[in-house]
Amino acid sequence: MAATALDIEKNPKFQELVATRKTLGWTLSAAMLAIYFGFILLVAFNKDLGNLLGIPLAAGxxxxxxxxxxxxxxxxxxxxxxxxxxxxxxxxxELTRQIVEESK
Structure with missing residues (x-):
């Protein structure tokens, strides 16, 4: 007999999958937002950095x-x-495969 959605949600491996995906997703999202908005805010509010960003890498x-x-x-x-x-x-x-196998 196949497992129901409720059975799968109660599976500790499913709960681990959801928790680890959520943690990594939010961590990487926060990192990208910090990089992007950090760059924008530095350009917008730091005039010295704005001048620095306009410096050529080499003469000419x-x-x-x-x-x-x-x-x-x-x-x-x-x-x-x-x-x-x-x-x-x-x-x-791998976790998804294990969950699917256990739910069969």
Whole structure:
């Protein structure tokens, strides 16, 4: 007999899956928000940093420090997504498989 949704919700492995996914999701979201809004707030409220971001990386270069920092913000989103995917593949998929097997 197949397990009901209530049976699955009571499963300790399901509760562990939900808790760990929620914790990691909120942690990575907070990190991304801190990076993004930190960059925006520093540019908006710190005039010295605004001047720093406009400095060219090399003499005669059109690439500035601000472009590099902006790329960091974008790349950090990919890195944080990669961290989530690695964690999902390493642990969450295994927990999901165990839950499905137990519910059959």
């Amino acid at each position: 270069s059109v690439t500035t420090v601000g472009i590099v920092v902006g790329l960091f913000v974008i790349v950090s989103a990919f890195v944080l997504t990669g961290i989530y995917v690695l964690r999902a593949n390493a642990r969450y998929d």
